[in-house]
Amino acid sequence: MKNRFFLALLLTIVLVVGSTILARADYPERPITLIVNYSAGGGTDMCARAVAKRAEKILGQPIIVVNKPGAGGTIGVGAVAAAKPDGYTIGVLTYTPLAIAPHVYDVPYNPLKDFEYIMGYAKYLYGTSVRSDSPFKTLKDLVQYAEANPGKIKYGVQGLSIPNHFAMVYLSKMAGIKIEPVVFKNTMEEVAACLGGHIDVTNQDPPAVVPHIQAGKLRLLASFSDIRWKWVPDVPTVKEMGYNFYVESWAGLGAPKGVPKPILDKLRDAFRKSADSEEFLEIIDRIRLIAEYRTPEQFKNLVQVGYKENEAMVLELGLHKSQKK
Amino acid sequence: MGRAEGYSSISWLIFGGAVVYGSYRLGHGTLAHPGPGFLPFWSGVILCGLSSLVFVQGKLSQQAGGGGPLGQLWAGLKWPKPIYVLMALFSYAFTFTHLGFLLSTTLLLIFLFKAIEPEKWLRAISGAVLASVISYVFFGVWLQVQLPRGFLEGLFF
Amino acid sequence: MDLLGNIAYGFSVALTPANLLFCLLGVFIGTLIGVLPGIGPVGAMSLLLPTTFYISPVSAIIMLSGIYYGCMYGGSTTSILVNIPGEAASVVTCLDGYQMARQGRAGPALGIAAFGSFIGGTISLVGLMLVAPPLAEAALKFGPPEYFALMVLGMTTLIYLASGSIPKALMMAVVGIILGSVGIDATSGAQRFTFGILELNDGIGIVPLVMGLFGISEVLLNVEQSFKRDIFKTRLKGLLPSRQDWKESAKPITRGSILGFFLGILPGGGALISSFVSYAMEKRVSKHPEKFGQGAIEGVAGPETANNSATGGAFIPLLTLGIPANVVMAVLLGALMIYGMQPGPLLMRNHPDLFWGVVTSMYIGNGMLLVLNLPLIGLWVQVLKIPYRILFPLILVFCLIGVYSINYSVTDVLIMIICGILGYLMRKFKYEAAPLVLAYILGPMLEMALRQSLAISNGSFAIFLTRPIAGTGIVLAILLVLSPLLPWMRRRRLALGEER
Numbered sequence: 001m002k003n004r005f006f007l008a009l010l011l012t013i014v015l016v017v018g019s020t021i022l023a024r025a026d027y028p029e030r031p032i033t034l035i036v037n038y039s040a041g042g043g044t045d046m047c048a049r050a051v052a053k054r055a056e057k058i059l060g061q062p063i064i065v066v067n068k069p070g071a072g073g074t075i076g077v078g079a080v081a082a083a084k085p086d087g088y089t090i091g092v093l094t095y096t097p098l099a100i101a102p103h104v105y106d107v108p109y110n111p112l113k114d115f116e117y118i119m120g121y122a123k124y125l126y127g128t129s130v131r132s133d134s135p136f137k138t139l140k141d142l143v144q145y146a147e148a149n150p151g152k153i154k155y156g157v158q159g160l161s162i163p164n165h166f167a168m169v170y171l172s173k174m175a176g177i178k179i180e181p182v183v184f185k186n187t188m189e190e191v192a193a194c195l196g197g198h199i200d201v202t203n204q205d206p207p208a209v210v211p212h213i214q215a216g217k218l219r220l221l222a223s224f225s226d227i228r229w230k231w232v233p234d235v236p237t238v239k240e241m242g243y244n245f246y247v248e249s250w251a252g253l254g255a256p257k258g259v260p261k262p263i264l265d266k267l268r269d270a271f272r273k274s275a276d277s278e279e280f281l282e283i284i285d286r287i288r289l290i291a292e293y294r295t296p297e298q299f300k301n302l303v304q305v306g307y308k309e310n311e312a313m314v315l316e317l318g319l320h321k322s323q324k325k
Numbered sequence: 326m327g328r329a330e331g332y333s334s335i336s337w338l339i340f341g342g343a344v345v346y347g348s349y350r351l352g353h354g355t356l357a358h359p360g361p362g363f364l365p366f367w368s369g370v371i372l373c374g375l376s377s378l379v380f381v382q383g384k385l386s387q388q389a390g391g392g393g394p395l396g397q398l399w400a401g402l403k404w405p406k407p408i409y410v411l412m413a414l415f416s417y418a419f420t421f422t423h424l425g426f427l428l429s430t431t432l433l434l435i436f437l438f439k440a441i442e443p444e445k446w447l448r449a450i451s452g453a454v455l456a457s458v459i460s461y462v463f464f465g466v467w468l469q470v471q472l473p474r475g476f477l478e479g480l481f482f
Numbered sequence: 483m484d485l486l487g488n489i490a491y492g493f494s495v496a497l498t499p500a501n502l503l504f505c506l507l508g509v510f511i512g513t514l515i516g517v518l519p520g521i522g523p524v525g526a527m528s529l530l531l532p533t534t535f536y537i538s539p540v541s542a543i544i545m546l547s548g549i550y551y552g553c554m555y556g557g558s559t560t561s562i563l564v565n566i567p568g569e570a571a572s573v574v575t576c577l578d579g580y581q582m583a584r585q586g587r588a589g590p591a592l593g594i595a596a597f598g599s600f601i602g603g604t605i606s607l608v609g610l611m612l613v614a615p616p617l618a619e620a621a622l623k624f625g626p627p628e629y630f631a632l633m634v635l636g637m638t639t640l641i642y643l644a645s646g647s648i649p650k651a652l653m654m655a656v657v658g659i660i661l662g663s664v665g666i667d668a669t670s671g672a673q674r675f676t677f678g679i680l681e682l683n684d685g686i687g688i689v690p691l692v693m694g695l696f697g698i699s700e701v702l703l704n705v706e707q708s709f710k711r712d713i714f715k716t717r718l719k720g721l722l723p724s725r726q727d728w729k730e731s732a733k734p735i736t737r738g739s740i741l742g743f744f745l746g747i748l749p750g751g752g753a754l755i756s757s758f759v760s761y762a763m764e765k766r767v768s769k770h771p772e773k774f775g776q777g778a779i780e781g782v783a784g785p786e787t788a789n790n791s792a793t794g795g796a797f798i799p800l801l802t803l804g805i806p807a808n809v810v811m812a813v814l815l816g817a818l819m820i821y822g823m824q825p826g827p828l829l830m831r832n833h834p835d836l837f838w839g840v841v842t843s844m845y846i847g848n849g850m851l852l853v854l855n856l857p858l859i860g861l862w863v864q865v866l867k868i869p870y871r872i873l874f875p876l877i878l879v880f881c882l883i884g885v886y887s888i889n890y891s892v893t894d895v896l897i898m899i900i901c902g903i904l905g906y907l908m909r910k911f912k913y914e915a916a917p918l919v920l921a922y923i924l925g926p927m928l929e930m931a932l933r934q935s936l937a938i939s940n941g942s943f944a945i946f947l948t949r950p951i952a953g954t955g956i957v958l959a960i961l962l963v964l965s966p967l968l969p970w971m972r973r974r975r976l977a978l979g980e981e982r
Contacts, residue, residue: 033471040528042812046820049532066471067528068890071666071683075891078680105666105673108680154938160671182626182937183669185750185930188806192749195803198625198938207819211804211826287819319671333911337653344660351672357941361672364929368659375653382649398910399706407702407906410878411899414698417882418895430879437875444871456876460883468521468529470887 037076099306120294330383492838512552520884578781606794631955658921694901746795
């Protein structure tokens, strides 16, 4: 009697353990959650959904997008860091939450240590524009005017701890001019203010200003990125003009630290293939980002370099969390 | 009413004082360049001023014979009930993600059905389960809201 | 560009079976979302966005727009029935609409809200068609100093929101300003009153705030009562607005339409502000202001019309200039970009089918909504007959899920509950919530506009008076504040005259 009992017990154990082992071998066996750190309908969100759609087919399980917006993208990133590292929760990792925000306030993750990187997939460009009826036809005009009239040029930004603002600070330092930021709550109000003539310069990125440039209302003075804007190819970069800097930001996908390598490899492979898909590239183009695939290693490098570079700027602007009361 | 004015205005006064203190530390700036603490600071000051005014008004009306003790605000009312509801709501908020939507909503509804105006057990439980399932279908499936699955996650879905 | 020709063209696009279907689908979903507390049009639109890839862009925009203004219709329903704003913009409808429901007049309230919304929506569309481009250009002239003046004007209407003690109302306004400053201050980067909680970086959140202050607090208050007494008068006095109701509502509706339309155009303006201002305006010009807050139908007619009119106005900057006037428009902007349509000044020219098709379908949509909503009034009124002991747990659950579904954040849920406690205490001690909410919205905007203006003017306050629009606004505001004093002064003089 006893023997039979133990035999049954042993068999059950073997079956249960065996099934879980077999189950794990078959990743993914249930839907994967992809956390997007910005609101639904925005550029980041649409990109992520596009790349997820292709990856779904490769992985064989639905990828469910969950939006966790807020706090400049840090809440969503934090949710990824805190998730169980079983490969069923991944998320979008963008520049500001990883490279800038941790210097400005306390975030619930360590940008250098808490993530496994899946890939980088897009790059954001930056630049500075003025109204088309403005007297400044080139960046040089603007700089000359600013040299003669310190403090008179007003440029708009939608926050202080963002690459757009940093770019203007770099410019003003290198050109030795004094220009004033006017902070707006969001991109749309800032562009409206520039179009309405209330501020002189706008520093919005391509999605916000290219339509107006093409309609003849705004003029791009310079690209702040390391490449020219492909929609306005005649305008040089600041580097070409002699100011040795550029700003950039990127988007990628990641998972919490500790995801087992076989699962991570599967994810990396699936998403790498999706980043090539027609549909995804089409969307990226439409929302005016630059599609640029980066391997996990390259992306990790970007994060580390970005993190380090921004620390100095944040400290200098007095925005560092250690400088707050 | 007089007493009530007293208590409430003092509470606001304390709140206002805290705001003034907090904003002061944030940085006042100048009138030409207001700092982050500027607006909250002056708002706090005005709040303190107005609370004092209301306090005095309350005292005057009290002397004129109006108003009674604080308890009068709750006279004849079942005041523990809102507290029960609040306790239930807070528990729900804290356990929601761990227990998962279906379970926590069912529990919440059972509690609310029973604790406030007693319903028979059978009706409470069946009503709770029914409502939870319908809400799940409605919100979770049709509207595709991602409702937490809780610890049951690995087991069923 | 012949207007009638364009309208005809637009209808030819909008009246295709496919577009009619999508219009219907959009307004239907919109109404549903509007009725459900918490989830707003942004959430619904974004959920449907991916599925719109498979249909033509025009149909997609028709549907998404339908969701938006459908939401405005539906939002008033729960405000009236259970004092929960289904949409942040419907907060004002709670003030008098709910009181009407408690007096057995839920039907007329819902009816006038539906009709007002229809009229407001239609008038704003007429405006959109006739004056869109020049108006949009004019809206651009509103820079930070003008916004500041506008916010000051808005603040002065606060006083009219209060039915009770003025000092207490002012206190609530100040509290609203303080609550509005919670979060990261964009201008300086400082964290204000966030206590290290990351979710508070963006502020408290208007939706959890109003749902707690109005909805949850109402439940808490009702739960204290014995349920033997009906919370709602069950004997209903008719389902539709009476002739008297119509007479009283006619002017508020007219005023609301115009007000909402213009406020909706301004980026950052919008439905919420227009509904508050409309309420204050109605109370100010009313012959019996003391009835407001007790179930005055003007308090429903004006604001509801205004907020629907604002939705029409909000389309103008988007369709003519490519600048979204609020977050919902921003989602549409994103959608347009994804479809490969360049939002911007060239949209009208390059894609006339989109512009005119969408505008004409909005007429159709408004009509559909009216037809949809009127019969539903009978249904909604039945909801009130559900015994409160069963109704209130369901209300609570819907609120909890609704708030959670906005950001998937438990913090929002907690904020809502805490605001519920606050609202409950406020009602007990006779402090009003409406001034708090208006100040909560206007305060940060006012502050930001002030700092932006000072940044532009290098610290000089003269900028507010030297710019014509801003200057007029400030003067108007001062006059408005002083105007109640005039009759007072006259009485003093008369009294002094009599004494001699």
